[in-house]
Amino acid sequence: MDNCDRCNKELHSFTMSWFNTDNICMDCGKIENNHPDVKFAKEIEGRYVKARDMKYPGIGWPGENGRVDRSLFEGLTVEIIIAARLADMEEE
Numbered sequence: 792m793d794n795c796d797r798c799n800k801e802l803h804s805f806t807m808s809w810f811n812t813d814n815i816c817m818d819c820g821k822i823e824n825n826h827p828d829v830k831f832a833k834e835i836e837g838r839y840v841k842a843r844d845m846k847y848p849g850i851g852w853p854g855e856n857g858r859v860d861r862s863l864f865e866g867l868t869v870e871i872i873i874a875a876r877l878a879d880m881e882e883e
Contacts, residue, residue: 795819797852809833810859811849823852828859835867842875 793802796813806820807813809832815823823829832850839847850867853859 808849808852809836810852813852822855826853826855828853831859835871838868838871839874842871843878844871844874 793805793814794800795802795805795816796808797815797819800816800818802814802816805814805816808815808820808823809829810823810826828850835850836847839845850859850863
């Protein structure tokens with residue numbers, strides 16, 4: 792059986808992190824869902840999905856008491872726009 796990528800507890804059920812590609816236990820998932828930056832992480836992931844980029848690694852888990860650097864948003868927005876345009880060109 793696998794272990795939680797955050798707390799190393801044995802996984803009986805798990806969820807995928809909104810911040811990165813970690814498989815996390817439900818307890819760590821609750822901590823993550825209460826993090827002040829989870830809405831930001833979900834918004835950025837949603838933009839990548841809309842751009843059809845399913846290899847997005849996440850914005851990075853800042854830790855339970857850490858915060859995500861807001862300057863990241865601007866850089867990711869540009870990257871998402873480019874990815875969406877490339878995906879549209881591939882469809883033509």
